[in-house]
């Protein structure tokens with residue numbers, strides 16, 4: 001009999017989540033039924049959406065999240081033992097699934113052969129964040145060669161990926177993030193043209209200096225005043241991809257911000273929200289293109305790894321506080 005360990009939500013958090021909002025429990029798993037497989041987590045993802053969803057999750061249910069898991073027992077020929085899958089199984093060590101009804105949304109996929117690349121990329125550049133960057137930027141910002149692109153949350157899983165795709169597409173790229181170390185990584189390693197530290201610099205003034213021509217595309221991961229500031233400097237008919245609003249996830253009420261309607265109307269901006277499951281039917285298109293760019297050396301990835309399933313809460317809060325560069329993951 002396999003005993004799974006899992007974190008359940010004990011309390012809806014107020015502000016930044018606390019470890020006491022969760023409880024680590026064990027669950028005895030039953031024998032497999034026809035078509036079921038037993039999986040064992042090897043890497044787990046921690047993502048900002050988890051905080052956005054927490055207030056709607058039922059108490060005493062397993063905290064949501066995706067993981068790369070190894071199939072360790074199988075009664076389903078589609079998922080043989082030894083294969084690795086990406087599944088929305090939540091914060092748990094072992095899971096029984098029949099594939100068709102995988103927990104959560106998003107496709108349950110068998111990881112393609114990644115050669116020497118780490119399996120954990122299935123949670124980052126070759127998974128949901130990578131497809132968010134690929135589809136969210138290319139399908140909504142519709143970048144053109146020579147255009148100026150601004151990315152907020154630029155040093156994170158999605159933002160650092162968007163900026164690199166923008167460089168691949170021949171754009172000038174300005175990243176906004178919260179530490180100078182992140183800025184150095186963006187400009188020296190990833191080829192961003194400029195960096196603005198929103199914690200220590202005046203975003204509006206710095207943006208005017210590095211983009212006097214104005215901004216064609218804004219890929220927004222953070223929302224709030226940063227975004228209004230960028231939108232005020234956008235060119236006529238600029239495009240805004242609204243991917244996330246992490247600046248508000250820990251707030252009880254949606255924070256009051258300066259109205260964005262003046263730039264939206266006067267600069268006739270196209271502002272479009274996105275949710276990556278929109279492209280579930282093209283999932284492998286994004287993964288394959290991102291994989292090709294990695295192999296060509298055009299797309300670099302970085303992971304901030306926390307060791308130990310028991311430390312997943314720390315990994316989550318550390319990411320929410322800006323402790324990560326690139327994709328934040330937990331290695332079991």
Ligand SMILES: NC(=O)C1=CN([C@@H]2O[C@H](COP(=O)(O)OP(=O)(O)OC[C@H]3O[C@@H](n4cnc5c(N)ncnc54)[C@H](OP(=O)(O)O)[C@@H]3O)[C@@H](O)[C@H]2O)C=CC1
Pocket residue numbers: 047048049128129132153154155156157158159176177178179182221222242243244245246247248274275276277319320321322323324325326327328
């Ligand atoms: N719409 C969709 O389908 C999807 C949306 N998202 C969204 O994209 C965004 C980025 O996600 P992801 O790349 O996974 O996360 P990241 O890897 O970027 O990690 C979150 C980062 O957000 C930054 N941050 C935290 N608080 C604030 C704040 N108050 N103001 C500005 N920046 C802040 C921190 O970096 P720093 O040091 O710069 O502060 C932190 O490292 C999130 O908003 C997420 O919800 C992600 C996936 C899919």
Ligand SMILES: O=C(O)CCC[C@H](O)\C=C/C=C/C=C/C(=O)C/C=C\CCCCCO
Pocket residue numbers: 048049052064066088104105106128243244245248249254275276277
């Ligand atoms: O179980 C689920 O359905 C979660 C799906 C996770 C899956 O991996 C696919 C997509 C993840 C999308 C992430 C979206 C975001 O991060 C943005 C989420 C919420 C925005 C809330 C804005 C609140 C403003 O105050």
